[in-house]
Amino acid sequence: MGEATVEVEVVYAAIDRQALRSVTVAPGTTIRAALLASGIGQVFPEVDLAECPVGIFGKVIADPDTRPVQPGDRIEIYRPLLADPKEVRRLRAAKAAEAKARKQ
Numbered sequence: 001m002g003e004a005t006v007e008v009e010v011v012y013a014a015i016d017r018q019a020l021r022s023v024t025v026a027p028g029t030t031i032r033a034a035l036l037a038s039g040i041g042q043v044f045p046e047v048d049l050a051e052c053p054v055g056i057f058g059k060v061i062a063d064p065d066t067r068p069v070q071p072g073d074r075i076e077i078y079r080p081l082l083a084d085p086k087e088v089r090r091l092r093a094a095k096a097a098e099a100k101a102r103k104q
Contacts, residue, residue: 031064
């Protein structure tokens, strides 16, 4: 009988394209090691897989260098935000208030 394996998905979305890769790794493989094995680094060479923040199904993983993957994990690679969401909301509210003041 063959050695047991774990299948996970690795996903990354850049501004202009995205990639989803299925990866089969040995049990006990860390999240960071699965990222490196996925080949995403060749598709997106601008992403530093050794340092980038990652999560599983939307939950940030504090230490991907020690946490082992689980069967069915969807490892997400996060990129920096282009704009601070709080600042965007503040600007939108200020613009709406200004438009309302002009109408009066």
